[in-house]
Amino acid sequence: MFDAKVQLLHLRSLTALRPMLDLPGLQALQALLSELTAPAPEALKLLDSYGALLSAIRAEHYSLGQYLAEHLALTPTPLGAAVASGHEDAALLAAGKRDLTILDGLTQLDSTVFLEAMVPYTQGAEAGMLGWEADSLPALADLISGWRCNGVGVFAAGQAFRYDHGQLHRVLNTDSISQEDMTGYEWQRQQVLQNTRALVQGQRANNVLLYGDSGTGKSALIKSLIHEPDLAQLRLIEVDKASFGDLPALLRLCGSQSQVFVIFLDDISFEPEDPAYGALKSALEGGLEPCAGNVRIYATSNRRHMVKELHSDRSGDQLHIRETIQEQTSLAERFGLKLPYLAMTKPEYLAMVHFMAAREGIEDPSIDAKANQWELEHAGRTPRVVRQFIDALHAGTV
Secondary structure, X not given: OOOHHHHHHHHHOOOOOHXXXXXXXXXXXXXXXXXXXXXXXXXXXXXXXXXHHHHHHHOOXXXXXXXXXXXXXXXXXXXXXXXXXXXXXXXXXXXXXXXXXXXXHHHOOOHHHHHHHHHHHHOOOOOOOOOOEOOOOOOHHHHHHHHHHHOOOHHHOOOEEEEEOOEEEEOOOOOOOOHHHOOOOHHHHHHHHHHHHHHHOOOOOOOEEEEEOOOOOHHHHHHXXXXXXXXXXXXXXXXXXXXXXXXXXXXXXHHOOOOEEEEEEOOOOEOOOOHHHHHHHHHHOOOOOOOOOOEEEEEEEOOOOOEOOOHHHHOOOHHHHHHHHHHHHHOHHHOOEEEEEOOOOHHHHHHHHHHHHHHOOOOOOOHHHHHHHHHHHOOOOOHHHHHHHHHHHHHOOO
16 A cells, blocks of 8 residues: 555665655655645645656656666766775665665556545646556666666766866767778777777777868767777767866866766867967876876867967077977877878779768769769868768769
8 A cells, every 4th residue: 555654754764875866856756755744735735746756757758667767877876886986885785775675666656656645635636647657677786787887977878978168968969980981091090999999998098189181080080989889988078179278177077987088179279379278288298187097188180289380480599499399299299199191092082982882872883083073173082072972972963
């Protein structure tokens, strides 16, 4: 028999999973149970609490069980955090098992249990309200396995994120392709993959700078890393230039996590005296606090040294020129792995055209002539130009 007071007491006794009580859905559930135990329950409070609970569940889920299961995987609870860091103990595991039994008991109640308890007080206003089905939660062993593999918190929710204006945003649909869909620049790709695998395996790894012509696939290579099966621990965080001043705090946050991070700085360049230049330089090396072993910075730029060079930089005495050049090159030198991306030769360009055409199922006996003409009319022999050419073939405009 449903007893609101007993359910509330059990819920409020959570310890190892206590932060779950701060979820909007469980806040609403506590309010609903609390009102049902009042000497004279108020209809408006009951309806408001039920509505808030239903909204939290139905916003993304179809049952209380699904709602709690997702948040158990992501919410930084004492048990989840301990497991993710490898510091759980027997007492914490026992408390977690007890807490999970309490939550599982709630998920096995469907919405009609709560609606029927409200009937004596809501004067029929509850009739026809939406509800949810009974469900159950994953076993503790499955939750532990997930925490050990993915960690807890925001970084357990996915692999790709964007950081701007002091906020982390999960990227659900990434603009990226897998390694199987890439061709050309094989040496560069293997160097980046090898460095990233070393990072994920806890070995020494370098910060990476990919520099060279626009449209050659520098950014595409970095974004493709999250599709590699053996890099499941990798988290990719893109940071815009305006947020470079936040890099020390972001590096510190990532260093405290169980996952491995690549901070992605895309298409960067600096004007002389740009404050973002010094912020990045300090983040790479030079600060009092060293970069954690699970975090590296990967950047792309059309300039090898990332700094716009002026004619005036070459004027003045020899000492002035040497100091200016050293300052301009000092940032790039802090990247241990610097890889050039130059425009392809004509054979490489046509080989990429054939590769992508085959993947798209395009057969055209005059494709070489069309590709050569397309390259003359566009920005050169790069993967971006090839992609545009293939799209034009699909559209019948070439």
